[in-house]
Amino acid sequence: MIRIRLLLAALIALFTAASPAAAWWEYGHQTVAAIAYLEATPATRAGIDALLRQSRLLDTPSCPARTIEQASVWPDCVKTLGDRFSYAYNWHFVDVDVCKPFDPKGPCAGGNCVISQIARNQRLLADTHLNPRERLMALAFLVHFVGDLHQPLHASERAGDQGGNKLKIRYGAMPHSNLHSAWDGLLADRAISAAPGGAKGLLAGSTPESRAAMAQGSVEDWARESWQIARDTVYPAATHAPACPPTAPTDAGMDEAQIEALIPVVRAQVLKGGLRLAKMLDADFAGRVAMKPKYN
Numbered sequence: 001m002i003r004i005r006l007l008l009a010a011l012i013a014l015f016t017a018a019s020p021a022a023a024w025w026e027y028g029h030q031t032v033a034a035i036a037y038l039e040a041t042p043a044t045r046a047g048i049d050a051l052l053r054q055s056r057l058l059d060t061p062s063c064p065a066r067t068i069e070q071a072s073v074w075p076d077c078v079k080t081l082g083d084r085f086s087y088a089y090n091w092h093f094v095d096v097d098v099c100k101p102f103d104p105k106g107p108c109a110g111g112n113c114v115i116s117q118i119a120r121n122q123r124l125l126a127d128t129h130l131n132p133r134e135r136l137m138a139l140a141f142l143v144h145f146v147g148d149l150h151q152p153l154h155a156s157e158r159a160g161d162q163g164g165n166k167l168k169i170r171y172g173a174m175p176h177s178n179l180h181s182a183w184d185g186l187l188a189d190r191a192i193s194a195a196p197g198g199a200k201g202l203l204a205g206s207t208p209e210s211r212a213a214m215a216q217g218s219v220e221d222w223a224r225e226s227w228q229i230a231r232d233t234v235y236p237a238a239t240h241a242p243a244c245p246p247t248a249p250t251d252a253g254m255d256e257a258q259i260e261a262l263i264p265v266v267r268a269q270v271l272k273g274g275l276r277l278a279k280m281l282d283a284d285f286a287g288r289v290a291m292k293p294k295y296n
Contacts, residue, residue: 025185026073028270031192032147033072034199035274039211040281047285048139057133058140065140075144091117091141092148094223095157098231099244102224108293114154116293118145118219118280123292126284142284143277150273151188153180155223156230159246169238170253179238179252183266187259191266202271215275220293222276226269233265 037045048068055065063077064070075092078085094104094113108116124130124138148154153163161167164179171182196204206214217225235243239252254262 029072030069032273036277039278071140093154152230155226
């Protein structure tokens with residue numbers, strides 16, 4: 001049965017190759033959102049629920065946002081609506097070269113990157129003078145983008161490979177994939193499902209003290225952390241060589257042992273994303289407005 005599930009997942013991945021603007025697939029985003037909702041204060045949850053009850057204002061019936069889990073994937077769903085939301089394409093990632101010093105200034109030009117858009121949508125959500133539709137959109141974008149930022153290949157690239165989209169690899173029994181797709185979906189889904197699975201399972205493996213420590217830092221800090229994981233772990237695990245200098249891999253891929261070793265890394269990223277999102281949402285619904293990134 002396990003082999004059948006792996007083969008089915010492989011077939012799905014072949015026909016749903018991720019773009020640079022789609023991270024974690026649905027399960028990852030929904031789990032980040034669920035963790036944040038569980039960890040947020042009662043007042044924050046009430047504020048979130050009040051906005052979500054007005055989801056009809058979005059006028060996107062094919063992309064519902066009646067729950068925080070639905071809102072977490074709304075920014076990917078609306079890509080199917082064509083020109084209406086095409087302006088947001090570059091907001092989902094920041095391609096910082098792992099073989100150069102961390103500097104998001106260039107990739108974030110004009111605020112068109114995930115770091116700047118997290119800060120922008122946090123400010124919009126905190127502004128109670130805005131109409132509910134604008135704040136609800138800001139909520140959906142914020143929830144989604146914090147999830148995006150914690151997928152390491154959404155904060156990095158190597159030799160112009162668009163966050164691993166152009167790096168062809170083997171993933172377990174699947175002979176043809178790319179590094180981005182593997183981290184977005186197959187690896188993420190497996191890691192989150194590993195016992196104890198789901199949002200409550202991930203939270204159960206942490207203590208109040210460790211959760212408080214994980215929630216610390218700025219958006220730029222979190223981007224740097226993801227970028228460093230890509231440089232030190234993601235690329236070496238796939239290419240069997242240091243990330244830098246870039247070399248053309250002759251046998252790129254991850255076997256079962258390597259996949260198992262990466263599961264704790266993925267689980268930690270999803271958990272941190274949810275905890276940090278909860279802290280941001282608490283700040284927003286308490287009226288504390290975020291600062292703009294220094295390079296914005």
